[in-house]
Amino acid sequence: MSEHAEWSEAEPTVAPASAAVTPADAADAARLVAFGLQPKLQPARDQEYADLLRRYREDPPFARLADAVATGLGLIVLEVSPRAGMAVTAAEDSVFAVRMGDYARRTSADGGDRFLHGLAHLAVAVMAFPRPEDLADDAYIGRVTVNGVDAFVRQACHRLEERAAEQGENTDPASDAPGLETAWRIWARRSATGATKDARRLAGSTTGIVAKAVTFLTDSGFLQRTGDDHGGTYRTTARYQLQVRDLAGGAAMAELLELGVVPVTDGTPTLLPADSGEDLELVADAGLPFHSI
Numbered sequence: 001m002s003e004h005a006e007w008s009e010a011e012p013t014v015a016p017a018s019a020a021v022t023p024a025d026a027a028d029a030a031r032l033v034a035f036g037l038q039p040k041l042q043p044a045r046d047q048e049y050a051d052l053l054r055r056y057r058e059d060p061p062f063a064r065l066a067d068a069v070a071t072g073l074g075l076i077v078l079e080v081s082p083r084a085g086m087a088v089t090a091a092e093d094s095v096f097a098v099r100m101g102d103y104a105r106r107t108s109a110d111g112g113d114r115f116l117h118g119l120a121h122l123a124v125a126v127m128a129f130p131r132p133e134d135l136a137d138d139a140y141i142g143r144v145t146v147n148g149v150d151a152f153v154r155q156a157c158h159r160l161e162e163r164a165a166e167q168g169e170n171t172d173p174a175s176d177a178p179g180l181e182t183a184w185r186i187w188a189r190r191s192a193t194g195a196t197k198d199a200r201r202l203a204g205s206t207t208g209i210v211a212k213a214v215t216f217l218t219d220s221g222f223l224q225r226t227g228d229d230h231g232g233t234y235r236t237t238a239r240y241q242l243q244v245r246d247l248a249g250g251a252a253m254a255e256l257l258e259l260g261v262v263p264v265t266d267g268t269p270t271l272l273p274a275d276s277g278e279d280l281e282l283v284a285d286a287g288l289p290f291h292s293i
Contacts, residue, residue: 021065028052029066033073036086037096039221039239043085056080078246083138084238089246113204116187120206120213123153124223125244128236135245138238144223146231149210150192157188207231 032052035041043050056063057080066086070077074094078087090096127149128142129135161184191205202208214234217223222240227233 021061025062025065026069028055029062029069032056032066032086033069033075033088036070036075036077036088041085041221043082049085050082053080053082053085056086076246078242079238081238084242087239087242089243113186113209116190116206116209117213119153119184119187120149120210121217123149123156124210124213124217125247127152128240129244135241135248138241140241142236142241143226143233144214144236145229145233146207146210146214148230149214150207150231153184153187153206153210154192157184160184161188 031048035043035046035049035052041049043053056066063080066080067077070086070088074091074096075088076091078084078089080086090098124144127144129140134140134142187206191202193202193205193207203212211232214223214225214232217240218225218234222237222243223234224237225232226235
């Protein structure tokens with residue numbers, strides 16, 4: 001009788017703990033994270049994904065469990081919503097992290113090109129969301145073109161060259177020096193297209209590097225291709241907006257914006273600084289993607 005009584009008293013404390021998190025709950029949480037790792041998958045087109053998102057929003061213990069699963073995988077949850085799904089990004093030490101060095105090595109044998117690929121990704125982000133309010137507005141959709149991004153970077157190169165000349169800085173630094181100051185010099189010297197005899201764009205040209213960047217972003221669910229004009233036209237997704245919000249505090253992005261190449265005056269985006277009357281030459285058919293909504 002004594003043993004039975006002790007077991008009966010202990011049972012109520014065990015049952016709630018078991019009911020709080022079950023193996024099925026853990027499986028569902030992991031399944032939701034797995035959906036989040038498929039960036040092209042849209043919740044509206046997958047009923048199970050939509051149901052798990054709804055459960056995440058309505059069931060706080062389940063939401064904490066899903067967050068814990070993501071954290072254990074080295075993922076940072078940016079947002080969980082019908083528009084973005086379970087949007088996650090990889091922490092620096094995550095097995096899912098894509099490092100720029102690895103990305104560049106897959107693209108080119110020249111290690112110096114790593115700066116160019118990083119600059120291309122940075123420029124796409126700045127072009128897609130040139131104003132702080134664009135990043136803050138969930139309904140905003142940015143648009144970029146391959147030629148437009150290349151034109152923007154070349155314009156930034158011109159501004160950096162002017163700044164270096166004004167400050168009396170070395171105009172031909174060591175090629176392995178880090179930062180934008182080196183990247184712009186390499187970019188400015190590189191051919192924009194370098195087309196082959198059969199009119200194919202060379203991968204090592206600057207538009208080839210931008211094309212690689214936007215293709216990667218499209219494959220990652222951050223951009224959607226909308227046409228072939230101007231080297232390829234793209235629109236942003238909710239996931240990319242969240243990703244750029246996370247990037248926006250970076251020093252390199254701030255430095256690029258501070259050049260005044262994409263200034264904000266009356267809210268109308270423009271390539272040239274508002275106080276400059278200089279007519280700088282742009283890449284032909286740049287198709288610059290600035291627009292107002």
